[in-house]
Structures are given as C-alpha cells and as structure tokens.
Amino acid sequence: MSRFDSVFARFERFDRTVDGWFDPMRGNPTLDRVAYLASELADYSMAWHLAGAGRALAQPSFERQAVRLAVALGAESALVNGAMKPAIGRPRPEGWEEVAADVRRPKTASFPSGHSSSAAMTAVLMTAAPPPLRPLWWGLTGLVSASRIYNRMHHPSDVAVGLVIGVALGRAVRRVPFT
Numbered sequence: 001m002s003r004f005d006s007v008f009a010r011f012e013r014f015d016r017t018v019d020g021w022f023d024p025m026r027g028n029p030t031l032d033r034v035a036y037l038a039s040e041l042a043d044y045s046m047a048w049h050l051a052g053a054g055r056a057l058a059q060p061s062f063e064r065q066a067v068r069l070a071v072a073l074g075a076e077s078a079l080v081n082g083a084m085k086p087a088i089g090r091p092r093p094e095g096w097e098e099v100a101a102d103v104r105r106p107k108t109a110s111f112p113s114g115h116s117s118s119a120a121m122t123a124v125l126m127t128a129a130p131p132p133l134r135p136l137w138w139g140l141t142g143l144v145s146a147s148r149i150y151n152r153m154h155h156p157s158d159v160a161v162g163l164v165i166g167v168a169l170g171r172a173v174r175r176v177p178f179t
Contacts, residue, residue: 004088011157018156022149038147042115045073048122064178069125072173073118080117085109093152106153113154116145116162124170
C-alpha cells in the first residue's frame with residue numbers, strides 16, 4: 001500500500017477506461033508478440049542506447065549527441081527508477097502476471113513508467129538534430145508506452161506521467177550546453 005493511494009484513486013476511472021480499450025486486443029498472438037518485443041527491447045533503455053550508437057555510426061556528426069543521450073538516459077533512470085518509484089511505491093496493476101507471462105518481471109514499483117519516460121526523452125533528443133525523423137521516434141515511443149499498458153506492467157496514468165516526465169527531461173537536456 002502506498003501513501004499516495006488517495007492520489008491514485010483519482011486516476012482510477014481513467015486507468016480502468018484506458019485499460020479496457022486494450023482488453024479486446026489482449027490474447028491476440030501477433031499483438032502479444034509485438035507488445036512483448038517492444039517492452040523487451042526497451043528494457044534498460046537498450047533500444048535507445050542502440051539507436052543513439054547506430055545514428056552516431058551512420059552520422060559521425062551525431063557522436064556527441066549520442067554520448068549526451070547515453071548520459072541523459074542514465075540520469076533519467078536514476079531519477080525515475082532509483083528515486084521516484086521507491087519513494088512513491090505504487091503497486092503494479094492487478095493481473096499483470098497472467099497477461100505478461102513472457103515479459104521480464106519488474107522489480108520496481110509501477111509509478112511512473114520508466115519505459116515511457118526514457119522513450120519520450122529519447123524522442124525529444126533524437127528529433128532535435130537533423131534529419132528530423134519525428135514520426136519514427138514518436139511512433140516508437142507510442143508503441144513502447146502502449147505495450148506497457150497492454151502487458152499490464154503499468155496503469156495508464158503511470159504511462160501518461162512517464163511521457164510527461166520524459167518530454168520535460170528531454171527539453172531540459174537540450175538546453176544544457178554539451179561540448
């Protein structure tokens with residue numbers, strides 16, 4: 001039980017409604033695999049680190065931004081997973097053990113979604129430099145974020161707040177000079 005339960009109670013209707021949108025899709029073998037794969041690839045921000053490194057290899061002028069992204073992902077993880085989740089302590093959604101049988105079991109609390117915050121921060125940082133591939137980065141962010149709800153790893157409000165945190169962190173990181 002979290003000391004923030006009264007706050008989360010205010011999001012209960014939103015969480016139930018959005019989670020209900022995913023119910024008819026759950027159990028579809030193709031969607032299950034896509035959602036599980038999206039979650040797995042984003043574990044430990046692996047997909048985002050690989051994206052930054054890949055872009056730096058393809059575009060040497062992006063090397064500094066790739067280092068910035070890697071450092072920012074480490075800081076984001078320390079903040080979200082190391083500080084916020086333990087302090088808030090929101091339990092994972094009910095039934096996640098059955099829905100997400102193939103997904104790595106998280107050891108941290110549910111709020112906020114670290115997958116969503118790292119994805120959104122990466123999207124902000126990757127779209128700051130040319131060429132702008134906004135649809136790709138924001139599409140991946142949406143896919144990873146939706147997978148966390150689909151797999152019942154997070155309440156929809158966890159994902160929404162994670163996205164807001166990621167965008168805010170990405171914008172803050174872009175303002176910091178990096179030479």
